[in-house]
Amino acid sequence: MRSAAAPASVHVRAPGKINVFLAVGDVHDDGYHSLATVFQAVSLYEDVIATASPDFTVSVSGPDVDPATVPLDDRNLAVRAAKILAMATGYPGGVHLEIRKSVPVAGGMGGGSADAAAALVACDALWGTGLSSQRMHELAARLGADVPFALHGGTAVGTGRGDHLTPALAPGRFDWVLVLSDQGLSTPQIYRQLDEYRLEHGALADDPPESLDVPPAVLQALRSGDARALAEVVFNDLQVAALQDRPDLERVLAAGAEAGALAGLVSGSGPTIALLCASADDARRVQDECEERGLRALHVHSAVPGARIIA
Known part of the structure; x- marks a missing residue:
């Protein structure tokens, strides 16, 4: 039961992410792949406002949100997060979740995972369930590989399905230009295409490390805060x-390089392109040049905290 002092609503903000390194192993019987990745949370956010309600409902808004692409039922990851928390804690009521999206839908930046993480934090505060960080992480891992990271934010190494997190030291700031796409990509479909590519070519795509460890050079570059070292x-x-699936993204990567980005890569399963820049000033110049070429570009930085309550 909610006490008389319980808040009427709780506002939580959670970040999108990029994978500065992502090695994918073989597919397992459960359909998931082994991963070794380094996440960084970036300054592009999802906002979730949880309000007391007898039922579980959700509304979604955002500058680029196509209502047809965001489910408003139990397929919505934030709704599933709220229901899992209610079941785990015995909470008898529901919640209305107002989701304000800024992270691209199906863009490879974990927007849905950020929504789920924000919903967990918001409902925990709204309902006064007071779960420990460890228990919240366990529930987050049941929702998807990226949800635990959206809870924690910062920089972390992810192993297993990506949900076994180890914080990584990255005290500096990295500036990125994100080039957005009007059409999303399906994460499951991209993994299937990777499996097919490997079957056809008889080797791991792009010859990643034989083991699924993150190379020391990646962690050293993050610790140094040196964007040029990370670009390598x-x-x-x-x-x-x-x-x-999207050969047009090759042209975006080339445009980023011509504009002065140190390095570029597809963010997660795509199609968002993340361009690493030497400084904030360089990022603004790269953004301007990308926009002059007719591309939609945003300047963000990493790393930022995970899901947090907004006063």
Whole structure:
């Protein structure tokens, strides 16, 4: 039961992410792949406002949201997060979730995962369930590989399905230009295409490390805060599949390089392109040049905190 002092609503903000390194292993019987990745949370956010309600309902808004692409039922990851929390804690009521989206839908930046993480934090505060960080992480992992990271934010190494997190030291700031796409990509479809590519070619795509460990050079570059060092080691195993599905993204990567970005890669399963820049000033110049070419570009930085209550 909610006490008389319980808040009428709770506003939580959670970040999108990029994978500065992503190696994908073989598919397992459960349909998931082994991963070794480095997440960084970026300054592009999802906002979720949870309000007490007898039922579980959701509304979604945002500048680029196509209502047809965001489910408003139990397929919505934020709704599933709220229901899992209610079931785990015995909470008898429901919640209305107002989701204000800024992270691209189906853009490879974990927007839906950020919504789920924000819903967990918001409902925990709204209902006064007071779960420990460990228990919240366990519930988040049941929702998807990226949800635990959206809870924690910052920089982290992800192994297993990506949900076994180890914080990584990255004290500096990295500036990125994100080039957005009008059409999303299906994460399951990109993984299937990667599997097919590997079957056809008889090898792991792009020859990633034989083991699924994050190379020391990646962690050293993050610790140093040196964007040029990081540019030498950014990597995404899913990129070959994303570019097969969307060959136009090759032109975006080339445009980023011509504009002065240090490195570019497909973000997660795509189609968002993340361009690493030497500084904030350089990022603004790259953004301007991308926009002059007719591309939709945003300047963001990493790393930022995970899901947080907004006063």
